[in-house]
Structures are given as structure tokens and as C-alpha cells.
Amino acid sequence: MTEKTAQQAAAPVPSDHIMGVYQRAPLAFERGEGARLYTTDGEAYLDCMAGIAVNALGHANPKLVQALKDQAEKLWHTSNIFTIPGQEKLATMLTEATFADVVFFGNSGAEAIECAIKTARKHHWANGNPERIDIIGFEGSFHGRTLAAVNASGNASYLEGFGPKMPGFIQLPFDDLEAIKAAVGDTTAAIILEPVQGEGGARAWTDATLRAIRQLCDETGTLLIYDEIQCGLGRTGRLFAYEWLDGAADPDIMAVAKALGGGFPVGACLATARAANGMTPGSHGSTYGGNPLAMAVGIAAVQELTKPELLAHVREVAGYFNQQFTGLKDRFPDVVVDIRGKGLLIGVQLATPNREFMQHARDEHLLIAGGGENCVRLLPPLNLTLDEAREAIEKFERACETARDRAKAAA
């Protein structure tokens, strides 16, 4: 156990009335600006997790704030039984920028995944193959917390206690093409994967496997679903991570959320017209999904996230981080085991417990996320400046020193 710092002692006591599904850090923030978060007692933190890749344009981004304010004074909500001009506009922006022809808007990542799974199954049903229901997912994946999403990822700890595993979901090892070839058959509907796994510890699929999966899907009529909820919208230095394959492994369906609203809850399921052929009137819906408030913020966010200069900036900052973290790995071999991920979805695999390391980082006023395989993840705002990146490295280095000294003292 680490000692309580002054800020922690002053932090509000967690409520007894919140369902206890999170182990929360004893820190509460009241204000943010760019990559800075300020606690209720005025302490500044450098935010290199950005609400787990949500605040991709930083906190209180003036363009997003203005878009929300302007819309808030006009119209919040109507209903999906009416035409919503903001939806038409954002869907046009997203389809022009991607493989997709059509978009369904929801309120979260898990809902985008639900829509993706339903779209895939309904496609086969509409094409006269109702037996094709199996969704193939992978170890270390994370697709959200609804029942279908936890079944699709197959992570045992998220499934335990929630009744029988649903039929039609298969979990395979990560990046194992032979296992995939053996598993795809007459009842396969779709393969679902994150081109760069987030929660699983910032693991990127190899290009060769993604290309082979796309080819296998084409040969077998299997639909390919990408979950780019975390790795998409600029995070890897291209607008979507699949673009790094230059058209050789485009998906048929894709789930997007997180950065799409920059903190306003919004998600989207993108699909080709062919894949979405079963999604006819009445087959799916949402009360709030794509309401005018969400669309106003989403349009402003996508206008910023698609700017070539922002994507170039991501690649530059990512290059700096990669070089620096490689240096830290050399200098702290007893702490840093591996550097992984892509762009500004950075995973640092540790030899010391990652939960403790996150506390060491917080003691330096640096906020980072955890991840699978004993990683910590850095998911900073995409407009993090190089000066802020330097500051993050200095703080991270001091956290490495603390972790190393503690490991030595314990040995």
C-alpha cells in the first residue's frame, strides 16, 4: 500500500449509494482545459488517458463547447420518427471518410457493437442463411459491457455470474490465422476484432493476418467487423486504424464511439449497404441515438479529427513518445518490459504491478490508464503539445524510479 498524499486525504469519500462496480481512485476533478485536469482543491494533473480515449480534443475544447451551447439553445431532442438534419450531415461526413455507406447512431460503444452484431446476423438471415449466427471474437478483446458485447469478447471475468454464455459466440487466440481458418464454417456470421486492442494492453494485429482475414471473409461470405471505438478517429495517426493497410483489409461493419463525442455520449455503427441489407424499418432503434445535441457535438468533433494537420501531429508526438519510451525501457529494465500499441494508443508493459505504477504516476500528477497483460496505457488528447509530451515523459520517468526503488527495497 502506498501512503496517502495530501490531496487524497482531502478527496471526497466515495458514496455508499453508487453501485460498487468500480475500484475508484480517490481523486475528483471539477475543471479541465486541454490536457490539464484540476481537482476540487485546485491541484493540476497532466491527463494522458483522456477519459480512456474519449477527450481526444482535450477538455473544454472551445469548438465543441460552442457547438454544444449553440445547439442547447435551439433544440435538444425530437425523435427518430422524424428526420434529423444533424444525423444526415454527420453520416455523410463519416461515410465520405470511410469504407461505409450507411450509419446508425447510438449513445455508447457497446450500443454500436450491439448494432454491428445484429446487422451481421440479419444480413445472413435476409440472404436466406439464418443458420449463420456465429460471431468469432478474440482473447484480450473488449467490446463493452452489454450481454452481447461481453459474449463477443468472451473475457471470462466479465461473463462470470451472468448466466449461461449466449449461443453463437466463439473466442479464439489473438492473431492466430490458423485457428481462424479452422473455425470459420457454415454457421459463421462475422469476425469481430479491434485492429489495435485497447483494454487488452495496446496490442496491434499484424498487417499480414488482417489481410488474410479479409481474404478469408471474402471467400466465405463472412462479414468483418472492426471495433475502432478506442483505436479509431485519429488515435493511431490515420483517421481509422484500418487505413494503415491502404484498402487491403477494410471492414464490412465498424463500431465507433469514444472520441466521436469528445465526452458527449455518442456512438455509431457504420456499414456497407451490402452488409446492412437486413436492417429494414423496425429492425433496430434507439430513443436518444443521434439526437440533435449529440449530432451537433459529433459534427464539430469529426470536423477537427479529420484535419490532416491533426493526424500529422499525432504521428509526430507518437514518434517522440516511442523513442522516449524505448529509452526508458533500456534505462529501467527491471520496470519496463515492452512498448506496444500504435500512434497515441501506447501500452507500456511492466515488470512491477501496473495498479501500483498508476498510483506512482498519480503521485507525479500524471494520469494514465491500466490495461491487460500488466500494461499501463497512455491515451493522451490527440492535440497534446510536444512540451506536454516531454512533461509526461519526465513524470513517467520519476514513476519508473519509484517503482524500481520499491522493487529493490522489497527484494
Ligand SMILES: *Cc1c(COP(=O)(O)O)cnc(C)c1O
Ligand atoms: C470503450 C470501448 C468499448 C465500449 O464502449 P462504451 O461506450 O463503454 O460502451 C467497446 N470497445 C472498445 C474497443 C472500447 O475501447
